[in-house]
Amino acid sequence: MHVGPYTLRFDGVTQVQGPNYQATEAHLALMDNGRVVSVLKPQSRVYPAEGQEVADTAIRTTGFSDLYLALGDNRGAGRWTVRAYVSPLAPFIWLGALVMALGGALSLWGRLRVSVAAPSPAAQPAE
Helix, strand or coil: CEECCEEEEEEEEEEEECCCCEEEEEEEEEEECCEEEEEECCEEEEECCCCEEEEECEEEECCCEEEEEEEEEEEECCEEEEEEEEEECCCHHHHHHHHHHHHHHHHHHHHHHHHHHCCCCCCCCCC
């Protein structure tokens, strides 16, 4: 499967038992020129106590984009639905948060510096 600049190979699914869930885990190989760069393992989890099914995505982050993989439904005969999304520039969201935090710290630093440097007014006798 080709998604954006990525090539993925579906290597099957396995059943996984967690502490409070049962999961179906897909094994997807991220390929680059025929060699495996990484193996991503999205899961479809079932929590029996709550009776709830949740998709646990696999995320591959580079400096400029994110690849999200989610395991969908079993289509029968070894076929599965896999949702793959490429979000370009998604890691820059964290850079924006860092810039905002730095701006907030600088604004507080300016206020602290002015309040420490300003002399307190001298007490004037009442007339």
